[in-house]
Amino acid sequence: MLFNSIEFLIFFIFVTTLYFGLPHKFRWLLLLIASCGFYMFFKPEYILILGFTIVIDYYAGIWIESAKTPAARKRFLVMSLIANIGVLAIFKYYNFINDNITGLCNLFGYTNQIPYLHIILPIGLSFHTFQAMSYTIEVYRGNQKAERHFGIYSLYVMFYPQLVAGPIERPQNMLHQFHEKFTWDYDRVMSGLRLMAWGLFKKIVIADRLSIVVDAMYSGTYGYNTVWVFIGTFFFAYQIYCDFSGYSDIALGSARVMGFTLMKNFNFPFQAKTITDYWRRWHISLSTWFSDYLYTPIVINRRDWGKWAVVFGLVFTFFISGLWHGAGWPFIIWGVLHGIAMSYEFMTKKWRKKTFSKLPVWLNNTLSQLIVFLFLQFVWIFFRADSFHTAFNVIKGLFNYENFPDQFPAFTAALRYSLLVGALMLAHFLVFEKFWRNEKWSKKLDSSVGLRYAVFGYMFLLFVFFGSFKNAQSFIYFQF
Amino acid sequence: MEQQQILEQLNEIFIDVLDNSDIKLTEATTANDIEEWDSLYHIQLVVAIEKHYKVKFTASEIQSWKNVGDMANAVKSKLGA
Incomplete structure (x- = not known):
């Protein structure tokens, strides 16, 4: 079920009403059933995969906690990790690994006999397996007590708001909340609804509109040149x-x-x-996951290498992060480029500080933000392009300075409309976000009902007139 | 060695590694309080501390630290042992 669908609207109203109508002791059951329904909307039989890892991790948590020896604790943790990574490996990486074996075989003149698997990737698999692993790791580290209530543990993995695309939660933040009783609080409910409305606005008015132009650029229908590629990647x-x-x-x-x-x-x-700063601000639940469970242990164990331990840790972690996003080499390239950029920042930090502190602060900040944005815009080419072939054509096009205005008349009317409306809505978004970022203004919005009605009323009008309804898209991160 | 003395020495190490002479550590200081102290530089701090006191921490000790006080205690118990 997509958040941007009528089905979800009905689901949300129905579940939330029941939630507040039911006594506390039944609410976990309602949320669990609702979450199962939410998940099964995509592909019902895949609930069995979730069930499999939930049962294993539930018992792993209890066994880790009650194990007598450190070796036994470790054994149960490893069992849980193998189960989770195993499921990921089969459903997400099997064919990718197989393709690479085929490539290697061809190189040496053999034929790869391993069969291809024809399966659809379960939705949000990378998200909920990571969340499940976070549970057993935290129990192993002694930061979280094992959950004894099987239903509540299942809900930790399956809670529908964050089941298919995060945030990837930690047990310390989530599990206790399922035991707590929340009452109806008008202000809280309204603030939650406003956040949902803002999210829908971003999705339907901005993202789905821009995607029409982005898809047209990447399709190559109109050729590639500097201005067109710049617009598409921007x-x-x-x-x-x-x-x-x-x-x-x-x-x-x-x-x-x-x-x-x-x-x-x-x-x-x-x-x-900086790119380092960017990863503290983008997909925070994933970057902290990698930092806590992969990067930090690697670097601690390799700290004899000095600064190179950090470089190795960064590149390796971002290699895995690329792979986490998608089973393909372009994703890995995207990840490794981030790892290299952060290593560069780490190695040159003192030098950069000394050199650029001579510039005026505003200029230094603006230039830094611009460079970071351009870097992101560029490396996302590998993320978005469906193959290396497309990625290289797009990059080549970046240096093709010829004939942009000539191709404009060839655009369909719908594309021209989306280009214009996309730019206009993006400008709105930038202004809105500037206000959200400003503490004084966001406080004003919180305290003044009139201002709130005006802003959200205006947003609603934009939504009705310029929302991209015909082009309702799945969320990009659902595929991961 | 006294806790206060360790804290002062840690302060020197922090200033040196993080290249920020304004740092004033207390036991309650955490990575959130010092801009330069992030996960990349954390490990540089650990290495510098280990070198200074000629001690070696275990991975789980390092990961259990929540603030500077925990770090000072860890140093103290290593030196005392």
Whole structure:
């Protein structure tokens, strides 16, 4: 079920009403049933995969906690990790690994006999397996008590707002909330609804509109040249931001309506002045996951290598992060480029500080933000292009300075409309976000009902007149 | 060695590694309080502390630290042992 669908609207109203109508002791059951329904909307039989890992991780948590020896604790953790990574490996990486084996075989003149698997990737698999692993790791580290209530543990993995595209929660933040009783609080409910509305606006008015132009550029129908590629990649940066942060807003908002607090996933990422800073602001729940469970242990164990331990940790972690996003080499390239950029920043930090502190602060900040944004815009080409072939054509096009205005008349009327409306709505978005970012203004919006009605009323009008309804798209991150 | 003395020495190490002479550590200081102290530089701090006191921490010790006080305690218990 997509958050941007009529089905979800009905589902949300129905579940939330029942939630507040039921006594506390039945609410976990309602949420669990609702979450199962939400998941089964995509492909019902895949609920069995979830069931499999939930049962294993539930018992792994209890066994880790009650194990007598450190070796036994470790054994149960490893069992849980193998089960989770195993499911990921089969459903997400089997064919990718197989393709690479085929490539290697061909190189040496053999034929690969391993059969191809014809399966559809279960939705949100990478998200909920990571969340499940976070549970057993935290129990292993002694930061979380094993959950004894099987229904509540299942709900931790399956809670519908964050089931298919995060935020990837930690047990310390989530599990206790399912035991708590939340009452109806008008202000909280309204603030949750407003967050959902803002998320829907970002998705339907911005992301889905920009995607029409982005798709047209990447399709190659109109050729590639500097201006056209720049527009397409610029729009994609905002498309993916509005798509994914819009999803997170709806997730956080719908949970907040019921009283749950999910972790913040975005913090104005395009304000970042370094790539390192960007990863503290973009998909925070994933970057902290990697930092806590992969990067930090690697670097601690390799710390004898000095600074190179950090470089190795960064590149390796972002290699895995690329792979997490998608089973394909372009995603890996995208990840590794981020790892290299952060290593560069780490190695040159003192030098950069000394050199650029001579510039005026505003100029230094503006230039830094611009460089970061252009870097993101560029490396996202690997993320968005469906193959290396397309990615290289797009990059080549970036240096083709010829004939942009000539191709404009060839655009369909619908494309020209989306180009114009997309730019206009993006400008609105930038202004809105500037106000959200400003503490004084966002406080004013919180305290003044009249201003709130004016702003949301205006947004509603934009939504009705310029929303991209014919082109309702799935969320980009659902595929991961 | 006294806690206060360790804290002062840690302060020197922090200033040196993070290249920020304004740092004033207390036991309650966390990574959130110092801009330069992020996960990339954390490990540089650990290495510098280990070198200074000629001690070696375990991975789980390092990961259990929540603030500077925990770090100072860890140093103290290593030196005392």
